[in-house]
Amino acid sequence: MSAAPARVVLVGPAHPYKGGGARHTTELAHRLHGLGHPTAVESWRAQYPSVLYPGVQTVEAPEGDPYPGTRRGLAWYRPDGWWRTGRRLAREADLVVLTLFSPVQVPAYLGILAGLRSARSRPPRTVALCHNVLPHERRAVDVSLVRALLRRVDGVLTHSPEQASLAEGLRPAGADRPAVAEMPPHLPDTGGAAAPPPGERRHLLFLGIVRPYKGVDVLLRALAAGAPADVTLTVAGEFWGGTGEAAALAERLGIADRVRLRDGYVPAEELPGLYASADAVVLPYRTATASQNVWLAHEHGLPVIATRAGTLAGHVREGVDGLLCEPGDVDGLARTLREFYAPGEPERLRAGVRPVDAEPYWREYTGRLLEA
Known part of the structure; x- marks a missing residue:
């Protein structure tokens, strides 16, 4: 882990976006802040075109504690905003983490990277945090998009050795090998889980x-x-x-x-x-x-x-x-x-069921991310 605090910006979904991706980004921001690293979240006001995601993308009630340092300015239909965001982050961050869930995000991330590298100052380090390196049901263009991203970032973090191997095949020769850290628990707040009553429900x-x-x-x-x-x-x-x-x-x-x-x-x-x-x-x-x-x-x-x-x-x-x-x-x-x-x-x-202890997973995860 870094000896000195790093200014970290996580680029990814947060409330009002729903589901595990938004919870993970938010919990990671809280954890990094708790370790003394000034952290911000650069989130979306429009992440995907509706034709590419037929379900409901947002929810009204947050599924955990929102992270206060969250901006929601990115939009899939505003490429100029991607580049401007990169230019701003070049001044504000030591580490920019691009959370990858789908190749649909890659054009925006390439725009952010272009903005980072256009700044006169030395650009911050960049890490692609890959929830999925490639989709489970993939197209040829998905491979091309993800390869373009992974060849332009300084480091890659994946959630399993298999995903790391997949990412390594998309990286340039001589690049740092992808890091591996098991994805830690980031469970929704359900108001406390009571023990189920005895007996079978069938x-x-x-x-x-x-x-x-x-x-x-x-x-x-x-x-x-x-x-x-x-x-x-x-x-x-x-x-x-x-x-x-x-x-x-x-x-x-x-x-x-x-x-x-x-x-x-x-x-x-x-x-x-x-x-x-x-x-x-x-x-x-x-x-x-x-x-x-x-x-x-x-x-x-x-x-x-x-x-x-x-x-x-x-x-x-x-x-x-x-x-x-x-x-x-x-x-x-x-x-x-x-x-x-x-x-x-x-x-x-x-x-035999026991709730998971989240702390060891998060200690390992944040350490691997900062090292990547």
């Missing part, structure tokens, strides 16, 4: 944006093939493209009466009720980078049934607070659902 929960890589189709097939006939499922979150495909699949599988599709972003105040209604959270991801969903379930006292995709398996103590299976394996997930509902097993796994 109900499972999937929570989050529904996209093909999340494997909801695998879960529906496994529910039909392996779970006891009285077990039901709620799929809660924004459906990318609507619920029609999932509803049709549930109908074909003969489980439509056992599946509730709750379309739309789930605000923090609704989370305790959803968790209290379930025996476990199921995460049937085909691929994953980093996710808060295991920790969020454990925070609400629920065990997790997950695949060994990305970092998910590292957050589940198999046979203690959850069960694991292989990604994309309908039969394997069906067997795991049967194992979970063996007599007494839901209660036993629930008894």
